[in-house]
Amino acid sequence: MAIVVNLDVMLAKRKLQLKELSEIVGISVVNLSILKKSKGKAIRFTTLNSICLALDCQPGDILEYIKDK
Amino acid sequence: MFYLIYKLTSHLTGEPILSLLLFIIPITFLIVNLILRKRIQFKSWFLSKLNIFLDKEESVLISDIPPDLLYEKVLLVIDESKFKRMDSTVENFQVLATTSPNFWTWGENIYVAISKKNDTMSEIKITSVTVFGSYSWNRNKKNHQHFCESFEQSLTI
Numbered sequence: 001m002a003i004v005v006n007l008d009v010m011l012a013k014r015k016l017q018l019k020e021l022s023e024i025v026g027i028s029v030v031n032l033s034i035l036k037k038s039k040g041k042a043i044r045f046t047t048l049n050s051i052c053l054a055l056d057c058q059p060g061d062i063l064e065y066i067k068d069k
Numbered sequence: 070m071f072y073l074i075y076k077l078t079s080h081l082t083g084e085p086i087l088s089l090l091l092f093i094i095p096i097t098f099l100i101v102n103l104i105l106r107k108r109i110q111f112k113s114w115f116l117s118k119l120n121i122f123l124d125k126e127e128s129v130l131i132s133d134i135p136p137d138l139l140y141e142k143v144l145l146v147i148d149e150s151k152f153k154r155m156d157s158t159v160e161n162f163q164v165l166a167t168t169s170p171n172f173w174t175w176g177e178n179i180y181v182a183i184s185k186k187n188d189t190m191s192e193i194k195i196t197s198v199t200v201f202g203s204y205s206w207n208r209n210k211k212n213h214q215h216f217c218e219s220f221e222q223s224l225t226i
Contacts, residue, residue: 031145037134040226042226
């Protein structure tokens with residue numbers, strides 16, 4: 001997939017666990033795990049907004065575009 | 070109404086015991102099914118090919134989510150859909166959900182089994198089966214459709 005979710009990188013930088021983020025943003029651990037593994041089909045702006053707010057980062061810190069070879 | 074049908078068949082066949090059996094057998098079958106439907110252990114009873122009195126429909130969904138995560142996701146999808154979660158086993162990733170009975174139907178059982186297809190893909194086998202009746206009047210297909218739509222929607226996080 002061309003779009004990679006770097007949620008685990010940001011979580012490590014902020015020294016946060018997935019469960020803690022789940023409690024802050026109000027999204028289930030299962031859904032965050034799927035997002036972290038880049039297995040989701042789409043991401044809502046509201047989800048992106050709450051994750052950026054919780055991790056104090058920009059959408060570009062979480063999402064990355066990698067060109068397919 | 071049942072009494073009238075009983076009287077009619079009794080009159081037509083001239084065998085009151087035979088007419089009575091015609092009612093007792095299906096009613097017993099229905100009661101047994103209603104008792105057994107709530108436990109996943111009786112899956113083989115409902116899905117058996119020999120059980121010709123129940124209509125079954127099987128379909129397969131392929132996903133790139135690992136089976137353990139997919140199992141949790143399916144539980145979440147079922148809890149947020151019109152289905153009612155009845156039973157589940159984490160050991161072999163199986164879930165049993167039901168639809169509510171109403172005026173038209175006694176409800177259906179939906180068996181979901183998750184397994185690993187290959188290194189990257191997982192398989193979700195969805196089987197919808199009637200609790201009573203050898204024809205589902207398209208309800209099995211609608212259940213499958215509803216599950217697939219709920220699953221697809223849930224992937225928008």
